[in-house]
Structures are given as structure tokens and as C-alpha cells.
Amino acid sequence: MSLPxxxxxxxxNTCSRALVTFLVPLDGEPLVSHVRVxxxxxxxxxxxxxxxxxxxxxxxxxxxxxxxNLTVAATIASMFDPPEGQSAYDYVFDFTGEVQFERxxxxxxxxxxxxxxxxxxxxxxxKVKAYVRLQHPFYETPTKGSHDxxxxxxxxxxxxxxxxxxxxxxxxIEDLNLVILxxxxxxxxxxxxxxxxxxxxxxxxxxxxxxxxxxxxxxxKNPTHTIHTEDVAGGMWACAQWMAPLGRKAADSLAGExxxxxxxxSKVGGVDGMPPADKKLVAxxxxxxxxxxxTLLSVGQTAxxxxxxxxxxxxLVENTVLKLKSDVVEEINEHHVGGWTEMITTSNPxxxxxxxxxxxxxxxxxxxxxxxxxxxxxxxxxxxxxKPQFDHETLKEVVEKWKEEGSWPxxxx
Ligand SMILES: *[C@@H]1O[C@H](CO)[C@@H](O)[C@H](O)[C@H]1NC(C)=O
Numbered sequence: 001m002s003l004p005x006x007x008x009x010x011x012x013n014t015c016s017r018a019l020v021t022f023l024v025p026l027d028g029e030p031l032v033s034h035v036r037v038x039x040x041x042x043x044x045x046x047x048x049x050x051x052x053x054x055x056x057x058x059x060x061x062x063x064x065x066x067x068x069n070l071t072v073a074a075t076i077a078s079m080f081d082p083p084e085g086q087s088a089y090d091y092v093f094d095f096t097g098e099v100q101f102e103r104x105x106x107x108x109x110x111x112x113x114x115x116x117x118x119x120x121x122x123x124x125x126x127k128v129k130a131y132v133r134l135q136h137p138f139y140e141t142p143t144k145g146s147h148d149x150x151x152x153x154x155x156x157x158x159x160x161x162x163x164x165x166x167x168x169x170x171x172x173i174e175d176l177n178l179v180i181l182x183x184x185x186x187x188x189x190x191x192x193x194x195x196x197x198x199x200x201x202x203x204x205x206x207x208x209x210x211x212x213x214x215x216x217x218x219x220x221k222n223p224t225h226t227i228h229t230e231d232v233a234g235g236m237w238a239c240a241q242w243m244a245p246l247g248r249k250a251a252d253s254l255a256g257e258x259x260x261x262x263x264x265x266s267k268v269g270g271v272d273g274m275p276p277a278d279k280k281l282v283a284x285x286x287x288x289x290x291x292x293x294x295t296l297l298s299v300g301q302t303a304x305x306x307x308x309x310x311x312x313x314x315x316l317v318e319n320t321v322l323k324l325k326s327d328v329v330e331e332i333n334e335h336h337v338g339g340w341t342e343m344i345t346t347s348n349p350x351x352x353x354x355x356x357x358x359x360x361x362x363x364x365x366x367x368x369x370x371x372x373x374x375x376x377x378x379x380x381x382x383x384x385x386x387k388p389q390f391d392h393e394t395l396k397e398v399v400e401k402w403k404e405e406g407s408w409p410x411x412x413x
Pocket of ligand 1: 069070071
């Protein structure tokens with residue numbers, strides 16, 4: 001039996017490298033005959049952080065990278081033509097979308113909605129057996145319990161609104177063999193993007209300063225469910241394999257969810273491909289988070305204890321004083337960035353440059369509550385988590401790999 005051909009769009013700065021690592025392991029049998037990764041970045045020389053391992057994978061005969069402008073439909077279409085001697089692409093993995101949270105609506109519509117829709121339309125035309133869309137946790141769920149795919153949860157901010165709208169646009173492509181994988185806060189080796197990577201770096205600074213790390217958010221449940229990049233990769237693959245023998249209709253009846261309208265009705269006419277507000281749209285969707293039931297407190301405690309310090313909350317008086325200061329964010333960041341710079345400059349061996357920063361942007365500083373229930377994914381697709389716990393061991397692997405490649409300071413205590 002021949003192995004499938006796989007096309008991966010976007011996500012070079014988030015999760016798509018982990019998928020390639022999973023499909024074509026450095027040591028081990030590949031799961032695919034050929035994989036093409038397409039994104040806007042250059043990889044030689046890299047114009048985004050790609051980690052020490054990915055360049056080795058790019059040397060494998062099964063792996064091909066193409067730098068392309070994904071906002072152009074004709075370019076996307078041309079990426080679906082396989083290399084000579086290879087059969088048509090079987091699966092498409094869509095990691096595209098603007099992941100910088102503070103971008104404008106116009107940018108989100110262009111880079112998130114339109115790009116995914118163009119890829120989806122082309123994938124439907126080419127009759128790919130599975131099209132798996134990665135959805136980041138740009139939602140706000142209730143604090144209590146964990147929330148399944150049927151629950152109506154609120155997209156978070158401009159990014160959340162348009163990432164969610166993208167799901168409706170894709171769902172509206174009837175003959176697209178679409179599966180949506182909705183994940184928690186991602187972390188993993190060679191992943192410098194996201195809240196968890198920022199939290200780790202900042203926790204290291206407090207460990208270095210031998211001071212407790214303090215949160216501006218009062219103690220409480222504050223769920224922030226997590227997921228390891230290896231499970232994002234494994235989960236995307238499991239979704240594709242689940243979909244391929246079924247096709248969209250059967251998949252909808254087994255795992256379809258109504259994707260509710262969460263936008264401004266006045267936008268409908270003005271955005272290409274945006275389905276009417278009252279159109280009932282259904283697509284197979286699965287949540288994927290680990291089993292840690294991570295919260296702000298548990299993530300903070302795991303990270304700080306890893307670096308030999310503790311996680312605490314400001315008391316009421318401290319908090320009131322903090323909130324009265326207008327430049328509090330800048331002050332906090334100066335403190336973190338200064339500490340991190342000191343660590344980098346005193347590291348032995350030296351760190352000439354690092355993709356990691358202790359600067360917390362607005363998104364990282366805001367409170368985000370996401371609690372997803374993963375049982376449907378585990379039951380329906382039979383997927384087994386590889387990294388079910390966010391703990392000392394999983395963090396250790398992440399930090400060790402950064403140390404090995406020279407991105408993480410080695411400081412004598
Ligand atoms: C990508 O293509 C769009 C549409 O033609 C263009 O506006 C944009 O500048 C291009 N981006 C790059 C980086 O070339």
C-alpha cells in the first residue's frame with residue numbers, strides 16, 4: 001500500500017513543524033510518501049524562528065518547502081500540483097491564519113478568512129480526502145467545568161471573531177472533507193510562540209532573580225487548558241485518518257457540530273465568502289487539550305517550581321496600587337526584559353541571539369479562560385494523548401532543547 005501525500009499550509013511559526021517531525025521522523029519510518037510545506041517565510045536563511053531540528057528534516061527526500069504568498073489564489077492552486085512522479089495530494093493540513101492577537105479586522109479578514117477559504121475551495125475542487133483546520137483557543141469559556149463542542153462559547157476579540165468566522169466559511173464549502181481541531185494553549189519543543197513560552201521565559205527570570213513570580217489576576221480557577229505540540233501533530237493526523245474513509249456527509253452525521261454565528265450582521269455583505277448570519281452550518285469538530293486541567297495557577301506553579309521559585313498573587317493593596325499606575329505594563333516588562341538580558345549576556349556559553357523574549361504583550365498579560373473537554377476526540381477518533389500532562393518532564397524537554405541549540409541561557413546559580 002502506498003503512503004499518502006500531504007500538503008501543509010502555514011503555521012511554520014506555530015505548529016506545522018511539529019507535524020512534519022511527526023510525519024517524517026528524523027530517525028524512523030515516514031508516515032507519508034511526500035510532504036510539501038507552504039508558508040510565507042523563507043527557510044534558507046530563515047525569516048522566522050524554525051528551531052534546530054527542522055532544517056535537518058528539510059534535507060529528507062520526502063520533505064519539500066515552498067515559500068509562497070498565500071493571499072494569491074493562483075499561487076495556492078499551483079501548490080496543489082504535486083512534484084513529478086508523485087500522485088495528487090491526499091490530505092491538506094491548514095495551519096494558516098494571523099496569530100498575532102492585536103491585529104486589525106482588515107488584516108484578520110485578509111490573512112485568516114480569505115487565505116483559508118481559498119485553500120478550502122481549491123482542496124474541495126481537487127477532492128482531497130481530508131482537510132484538517134487547526135483552530136487556536138481564541139475563545140472565552142465559562143470558568144466552571146470543561147466545555148464540549150456543542151456548547152456556545154464566545155470568540156475572544158477581533159482575532160477570535162474572524163478565526164471563528166473562518167470556520168463558518170470553511171463549513172459552507174459543502175464538498176470539502178473538513179475536520180476542525182480546536183486546541184488549548186500550545187507549548188512544546190522549538191515553539192517560541194504563545195502564552196506558555198512567554199510564561200516559561202518570565203518564570204526563568206524570576207528564578208534567576210530568586211524572587212516569586214506574581215500574577216495580577218486574583219487566585220481562582222482561571223482554567224487555561226494546555227496541549228503539547230506533539231499532540232497537535234498527532235491529533236491533526238488522527239483527524240485526517242478518521243475523515244478519509246468517511247467523507248464529509250458521513251463525518252457530519254457522526255461528529256458534526258453547528259457553528260453558530262458570532263459576528264456583526266452588517267459585515268455579511270462586505271466580506272467575500274461570509275455566509276449569511278442565519279445559515280445553519282455544520283462541520284465535524286473536535287476539541288484537543290491534555291488531561292492536566294491546567295489553570296493559571298497550575299501553569300504558574302509548574303513553571304516557577306521548575307526554575308526554583310514560587311508563584312504568588314499580589315495582595316489587594318498591591319494590586320490596587322498597581323492598577324493606579326498607567327505605565328504598569330511597561331514597568332513590568334522593563335523588569336522582565338532586563339532580567340532576561342542579564343541572563344543572556346552572562347550565559348556560558350554565550351547566547352548571540354535568541355528567539356525567546358521576556359516581553360509580555362497585551363495578550364500575554366490579559367486573562368484568558370479556556371477550558372475544553374477532550375472526550376469526544378478521544379472517543380470518536382480513538383486518539384491517545386502522547387503528552388497527557390503538562391508537568392516538570394514536558395517542560396524539561398522544551399528547555400533542554402533550547403539549551404542544546406543555544407537559545408536558552410546557561411547561568412551559574
Ligand atoms: C502578496 O500578494 C498580495 C496580493 O497580490 C500583495 O498585496 C502583497 O503585497 C503580497 N505580499 C508579499 C509579501 O509579497
